[in-house]
Amino acid sequence: MLRDLIEKNRSYRRFKSEIRLRPEQIESWIDLARLTASGRNMQPLKYAIVTDEKLCGKIFPFLGWAGYLSDWKGPAEHERPVAYVLVLKDRVISENHYCDDGIAMQSILLAAVEDGFGGCIVGSVNKSKVSRLLELPAHLELLWVLALGEPAEEVVIDTARDDIKYWRDEKDVHHVPKRSLNEVLILKK
Numbered sequence: 001m002l003r004d005l006i007e008k009n010r011s012y013r014r015f016k017s018e019i020r021l022r023p024e025q026i027e028s029w030i031d032l033a034r035l036t037a038s039g040r041n042m043q044p045l046k047y048a049i050v051t052d053e054k055l056c057g058k059i060f061p062f063l064g065w066a067g068y069l070s071d072w073k074g075p076a077e078h079e080r081p082v083a084y085v086l087v088l089k090d091r092v093i094s095e096n097h098y099c100d101d102g103i104a105m106q107s108i109l110l111a112a113v114e115d116g117f118g119g120c121i122v123g124s125v126n127k128s129k130v131s132r133l134l135e136l137p138a139h140l141e142l143l144w145v146l147a148l149g150e151p152a153e154e155v156v157i158d159t160a161r162d163d164i165k166y167w168r169d170e171k172d173v174h175h176v177p178k179r180s181l182n183e184v185l186i187l188k189k
Contacts, residue, residue: 005110007157010176012118013065014079015149021083021117023049026148029111030085036107039098046140048086058133059084063145064124068165081119081147086130088140101143112148119148 026049033045050056060081065074075081087105089097109119127142136142153174160177167175 005113008118009106009109009113010118010151010155010157010174011120012149012151012153012155013120013147013174014075014151014153015081015118015147016152017078017080017082017149019082019150020053021051021148023051025115025117026051026083026085029108029115032111033104033107036100036103038100038103039096040094042094042096043100044090044094044097045100045104045143046088046090048088048134048136050084050086050134051082053082055133056081056084059130059145062126062129062133063122063147065122066166067124069168072168079152080149082149083147085146085148086134086136086142087144087146088136089143091139091141097143105144105146108146116150117148118151119146121145122147 030047030049033047034043038045050059057080060074063074066072085108087101089101105121109121112119122145125142125145130145131140131142153172155174155176158175158177160179160183164177164179166177169175
């Protein structure tokens with residue numbers, strides 16, 4: 001069951017914009033992230049949920065999409081995320097968030113996939129503009145944005161050959177090459 005969730009948890013970049021997410025659904029996913037491991041158990045991460053359609057539209061221009069697809073400018077208007085989760089570090093609690101962000105985001109996305117949704121971790125963010133737009137207090141540092149919705153694209157895993165860059169085929173299927181287990185496993189005794 002976990003393997004199925006991990007295999008279905010791809011970086012979805014196109015969504016069914018007519019299917020909205022309720023803040024309560026996202027809160028339940030964040031509640032799972034809250035329960036995960038945290039370096040020194042400091043728990044410095046905070047989250048902001050954005051589901052308002054107009055506010056989502058204002059955040060969208062501040063995000064970068066799919067760097068390997070240089071001719072693609074991101075999802076069309078009818079394919080844009082219907083919600084965002086801003087992953088924030090509370091500097092009052094700790095200046096170091098260790099690997100908490102990765103653990104938390106993976107937990108949120110796995111929960112989303114389990115509920116029939118999906119998302120993408122967006123690291124290409126104009127953090128200062130998004131922070132100003134949402135009037136975030138100065139002690140909260142924007143780390144990442146999770147784009148969320150019901151996927152409107154097919155994403156498949158391929159075995160990497162010479163290149164690990166993701167790509168789209170003539171049917172617009174998104175291919176993600178992954179290195180084989182033999183390539184990443186360097187020692188077994």
